[in-house]
Amino acid sequence: MKRVLITACLLALASIGLATVAKAVQTDKDPFVRVVPSTYSLDLGRAAASGYHTVNKVLKLRVESNCLHGPIKVYSTEFRQKLGGSISPDRIFVRSKATWGFVPMDKPVAVSRPQSGSHDIILDMQVETGFHDHAGQYRGTITVTIMPPV
Helix, strand or coil: CCCEEEEEEEEEEECHHHHHHHHCCCCCCCCCEEEEECCCEEEEEEECCCEEEEEEEEEEEEEEECCCECCEEEEECCEEECCCCEECHHHEEEECCCCCCCEECCCCEECCCCECCCEEEEEEEEEEECCCCCCEEEEEEEEEEECCCC
């Protein structure tokens, strides 16, 4: 029985245009938007067989804001193994209340809608593994981006 261990690093980015757009909102204080992940290293567990491996509530994003911000988006890089194996982002999926089910992470996925104020985003993840995937540990990066309001 082969086992695949999947881990991902988390990278948080802020959109360059966000500061300019946020300043247009009138507040008593300087506007800010900050995303704080519950962890910076995810362990997506071990896949003992081919198929879809789901991890519920794997990550919580705490969004702190005093102004309107756009959607929070996430995407993934390819998960790579030392021996040359890889899992492409179209086999890595994310789900939140905003996605209506699991969505592949090969393109940025909006996991929240535009809103004001602080809130939490709970993410579930799913990875599709196959018989052709080498056993071992895979590493990749999941990027979180704050988009400006539209």
